[in-house]
Amino acid sequence: MTPVDRDEAIRALRSRRPRNRFARWTGIVLLALTAFAWTRPELELGKLFRQRTKANVTRFLGEVRPYPLQEQPWDGGVFGGWLETTLGDGVGRRAVLGTxxxxxxxxxxxxxxxxLTCLFATRNVxxxxxxxxxASPPTRWRTYAWRVVVWATRxxxxFARAIPEWIWAFLLLTLLGLGAWPAVxxxxxxxxGILGRLYAEVIENLPARTPRALRALGASRTQIATVALYPAAQGRxxxxxxxxxxxxVREATVLGLLGAAGLGKEILQAGAGDRHDEIVLFVLLGSALIIAGDVVSAVARSVVRRAR
Amino acid sequence: MSHAFELKQAAVSYNGTAAVHGIDLTIATDEAVAVVGPSGAGKTTLLRLLNGTVRSTGGHIAVLGRSLREMPPRELRGVRARIGFIHQDLSLVPNLRVIQNVLSGRVGDQGFFGSLRHVFFPPRDAVHEVHRILERVGIPEKLYERTDTLSGGQRQRVAIARALYQEPEALLADEPVSSVDPARARDTVALLTDVCRERGLALCMSLHNLDLAREFFPRLIGMRSGQIRFDQPTAKLTDGDFEALYNLERDEMLKA
Incomplete structure (x- = not known):
């Protein structure tokens, strides 16, 4: 085959190549939307870097410095004393443990x-x-009844997860009053709502062979669930x-802001007293807690994964 | 340089368990060798030793005349780029076109942006080269098809084409025909041995099918329990040798 013939053959193949028009148009539309969004006047980059923003940042950073140390050289002793009065009577520790x-x-x-409830939301159990x-096909009534169970559970x-946790907390606050219970x-x-949905999904997606085999030797729904489904789904x-x-952990801090308990309460009180240095301290304590939670959860998950 | 691969007392262990050990093996630059043996004998580990994708835990390994011991990552990448590997599962990108899968064979020699341009906006001679290779493996008309629309046998050809486009100096294949019917398996093994002979490439293939191994390869290596049990010209091997290789003790059978 001469190079010219080959060019010809390749061009013929290329003109016959399968094309996905939907994918192409989606790409074009997305590109256009992105360009549109970023060229809107609201998103003008200049607004991010205005003079006033800069002044705000400087002022905020000044406020953050512990008050006894403001407009003074850094002194470890003074800082230690400030920490002690702020957290001294166990406020910080109690707030972190509370959260x-x-x-x-x-x-x-x-x-x-x-x-306990996820099985009711699975279409297979x-x-x-x-x-x-x-032996005989199920009556239409039984089929509908089970379908109602699945959809009602779902x-x-x-409903449980569609309403954000802080709205739930707000509603419960009026019922239960201040304290940790509304947040919990x-x-x-x-x-x-979230875990039930995810658990049901996991159970539905488990390979059906083992439960089928158990069913074939005469197991009931609950027996199949406890012997086969839960153990197989345990890792996930x-x-x-x-x-x-x-x-x-993260949300517990935020919910405390509603006056309930833990770090959020302390942040709110410091804010009410205009003590910006304490706000920052409690926020940092909160993020330390989240980091610790992250590490524990990562370790636990990797242990579970390895044990499988 | 007359050896493509040279192993002396090579060993690999995973978490303290030896996968292969005491491997002495040389393969010449234009030789075709098949590795046979029962499941779990260490065939895949041996092949992966040869392209430096598993770290040896002992012995000496030289690939294309260069010792792999403590080789810096950049050089190791260079050595791997000169060895084609056909994986058991083919390892193709299903939603790319055949031409893009084949073009990706050469990324080992390219920088990041160079490889992007090469795979998605290939120059004319690269397209010609891919077309020529697809012609050689028998599926030139699939050049612009999406890879996941191809049959199993055709996908296997794409994997071979990608390895050839890499312009390697040696080709390794790990059970390339374990998932296709006997007629297709024979075709594929014939294609691989032919192509390697034409291009003067060393070929080392692991095979479950003894008949194919004996028909197409002049030299066979029998592995069992992580060791080489025989390494002989095929003509000298008897049925008894193969029976001994596969005749597992009961506890070995359960382990594999």
Missing amino acids: LALSVAAICLAGLIAL AHPEPFLPG LVYI IALAIHNT FLLYFFYRWETC
Whole structure:
């Protein structure tokens, strides 16, 4: 084949190549939308770097410096004294532990409820004939009944997670009054919705061979679940559990801001007293807690993964 | 340089368990060798030793005349770029076109931006080269098809084409025909041995199919329990040798 012939052959193949018009147009539209969004006057880059922004930043950084040390040279002793008066009577420690307890209580509640209810949201277990057909086809009534169970459970989950945890907390605050309980229950409700949905998904996506074999030797729904489904899903259940716990630690700080408890309460009080240096200290304590939670969760998840 | 691969007392262990050990082996630059043996014998580990993708835990390994011991990463990348490897699962990108999969064979020699341009906006002679190679492996008309629309046998040809486009000095293949029917398997092994002979490449292939190994390879290496049990010209091997290779003790059978 001469190079010219080859050119000809390749050109013929190229003109016949399969093309995905949908993908092409999606790409073009996305590109156009991106260009449009970034050239809008609202997003003008100049607004990010105005003179006033710069002044604000300098002022804020000045406020952050512990008050006894403002407009004075750095002194470790003075700083230590400030730390002691701020956290001295155990305020900081109590706030951090309070936030931690809040998140652990909430995620345990959510995990337990999700674990117990997720089977009702799965189309394979919550089915008139789980995994294997019976001797005669199920009545239409039974089929519908199970379908209602699945959709009702899912609807409850959706409702629980569609409402953000801080709105739940706000509603519960009016019922339960100030304290940690509104935050715990709010986090538990929201995370039950998320974990229940994820757990049901995991159960539905497990390979059907083993449960089918158990069903074939005469096992009931609950027997299949406890002997085969839960053990097989254990690894992913724990992964999701710890992942949601991470978010719970973070949210527990935010919910405290509603006056409930923990770090959020301290941040709110420092803010009310215009003590910007203390606000920053508590925010830093909060992020330290989140980092610690992150490390614990990463270690736990990798242990679970390796044990599989 | 007359050896493509040279191993002396090479060993690999994973977490303290020896996968292969005491391997002495030389393969000449234009030789075709098949590795046979039961599952779990260490065939894949041996092949991966040869292109430096598994770290040896002992012995001496030289590839294309260069010792791999403590070779800096950049040079190791260079050595790997000169060895083609056909994986058991083919390792193609399913939603790219055939031409892009084949063009990606040469990224080992290119920088990041150079390889991007080469794969997605190839120059005319690169396209010609890919077309020529696809012609050689029998699927030139698939040049611009999406790879996941091809049949298993055709995808195998794409994997071979990618390895050839790499312009390697040696070709390694790990069970390349384990998932296709006997007729296609024979075709593929014939193609690989032919192409390597034409281009003067060393070829080392692991095979489960003894008949194909005996038909197409002048030299066979039998592995079992991480060691080489025989390394002989095919003509000198008897049925008894193969029976001994595969005749596992009961506890060995359960381990594999």
